[in-house]
Amino acid sequence: MFQMARVGFALLFGLTTLARMEAQPMVEAAAPLAARISSLLPRRATVSLEFQVLTPPAMVESSRFRGALEEELRKTGLDLSGTTQPESHLRVSVTENARGLLFVAEVSGKDPRQVVMLPWSRPLPSDAKPALRLVLKPVWEQSEPVLDFMILDSDSQLLILSPTRVTSLHLTNGKWAPNGQAFLTLDRPVARDPRGRLEFIAGALRAFLPGTTCGGQFQPQLGLTCSPGNEPWPINPQDPAPPVRWVSDSNVLESAGVRGSFYNAARDLFASSNESIQDRAGVTAPGTESWGNDLAAVANPCGSGNVLIVSMAGENRARDQVQVFEMISGQPVVRSEAMALPGAVTALWPAETPGQTTLVVRNSKTGNYEASRLALACAE
């Protein structure tokens, strides 16, 4: 049985917002861009301003940026009042290149056109708004794959499982600060679609990866010792499913009494590696044709029993979505709106806290792995 670390959502939400790698909001580019533009023009010059967006950021943000830029330009002494005969014409373009957003300002008038440019890190896409019942709480983001994570020790300790290490972060002044890491000695190279699972039972920390099992502790100091082999582990302590084990050099699981290999399992349903949702005997569950390869069971907070959070293909081919289903008489019944995600689901596991799941999505824009907690709330 897992030792359950209680995680307060409010705390999580507050501190994890800080922990995310923030991009610069677009509106903050207004002041430095205005300073660069004003250096090309005499003070109090009359200027006509043209604004164009050549990349599709959110329209609200563009209009906020334009407002902020006009204000900053006025602060530098330029006259944007719109006289009929402005001395100079200023065209500001919001565009993008391979590295992110790029602001391009062209000043034309009596002199030849002058150009200034300001690169700006692309704002992260806004987090997917939870639908009526699914609530997404971002926890951590990094460029290296996140296979699994746990929040322990009264919400003060975050453990991140990556393909070659476990990183420990401690909550200090509202921010996650690294305080240790343990490298995993792998007998085989990491699989191309890396997967893994963390387990914390009675003070013992274990990490399960295809072909390797590691054991150790995270207090007083994080340390793990690894050995080749695929030891079994429970996919969910609340789930009656038998223990599972990884298949070496692959991204699939197997379990005694279950026909064939599978990607994930919940409530006796198995996301089979032949792309269907099956029972133990290999019989396809009707009505699950649109389901993806990941599913996790959570307690229904607004009723009895359990429901399933399921990954699915999204409307945008590069982005998955998740949706809640309840199995009634062997048939799936939709219990939530689908929640669009910013990329492909790379991990969906039951969390150490009841009622929550661990979700990792690879953001299709940034390429980063975004680790979140997914919970359910009652619809209004």
Next chain:
Amino acid sequence: MRLRAWLWLALSSVSAGSLAAGTRPHYGGILTMDLTGTFSTLEPSELPGLLSTLIGETLVRINSRGEFEPCLAASWQREADGRRWRISLRSNVKFHDGELLNAVSAAPVLLAALKRTYSDVAITPGGTTLVIQSASPLPDLLTELASPRTAIIRKSESSPLIGTGPFRVTAWEPGRRLALAAFEDYWGGRPFLDSAVINLGSNRTSADVFDVPFSSLRRILPEATRIWQSAPGELLALVAADVPAFAMQALALAIDRSSIVNVLTQRRGEPAFGLLPQWLSGYEFLFQSAPDVTRARQLASQSKLNPLALSYAGNDSFARAVAERIALNARDAGLTVQPSPNSGGSLRLVRLPLESADAAADLVILTRLLGLAERTNTVDVSKPETLYEAEKALLDSNRVIPLLHLPQLYALTPRVHFREADRGNPLILHLEDLWVDP
């Protein structure tokens, strides 16, 4: 101006086919690929981009944002004003024959490759560290280390090429057929495919994956085939030799790029007004201009001009079609342009591939390939204005007219899948990330 959204890694469906969203990759299976082009050597620098990193790998690579990231090198340090670099190799990397990569095995091949660029360079191997040094600074060393020219490879009697990449060579018939097998001990994770067979010089459309050259865009593709399209990464341009500036300006104003894009590329290409495409530089729109035949005529009438011979590659039917259209546009402006497959004209129609998403490195390479001598060594990709100024100087020299930016097109049958979030070089299809239905 309306800019195209990024098309790279986008699959435009010829018909609706299932994709891998929401599902995990399958391991196993054989993939067949037919390529219209051929090559007779497996040297990574001579291979098409699609294949150049499958067998041999470089110490560093350039990601989709144009940034250097570790590959066979785990880290690097620049010392002494760039005259000395300390490269730490990734541990537990194996060659296809099982030998471990270390500094001693990497140094000779790397030194031979770097000597082509830096004549006085020296490499001191030590354990898992390479110290690269030169009497003069090596500011662009990372660009060199990311080039297929510096791939860490070996050869033996039993194998034409031994590398550390995700696939190993199992059979090689020069110019005809290349067979690859998954390298089980690949440090980056075994490819999903078990093997791949690549047929060269083939115009068939029956393989799992085949390239779609622009000359055959009108060809009917098999039902349910989808097209994978890279970022526009090939520049089609006119390069001049001893053509008066006024004639080049007139020609630039006369050419109707949009009609070439719409008709000859079936809207798969993009009009080019800069050497670097908009997605890479972010400022190409600053060079944009609409065709202006009236102004072109005025310029062309400044002085009497002999007919201009326009050469293109004789085996490139797409280039021929573009050259003929340029000749028509030029005639409207009062210029006589005579397309010819023979080399040596005062105008050359050239197709130049971009190597990576590193805009500065691409500009340097394009400048060299175009035979232009402008200074591009001051560009700093983190300061787009320096890049813009360098490119503007090249264009203002009136020796090159960008025409089109072209993507790579590959047709994929429904059994082929990949995850769109896998972000490697946006200019190439990553075979190691493809998988097939069982």
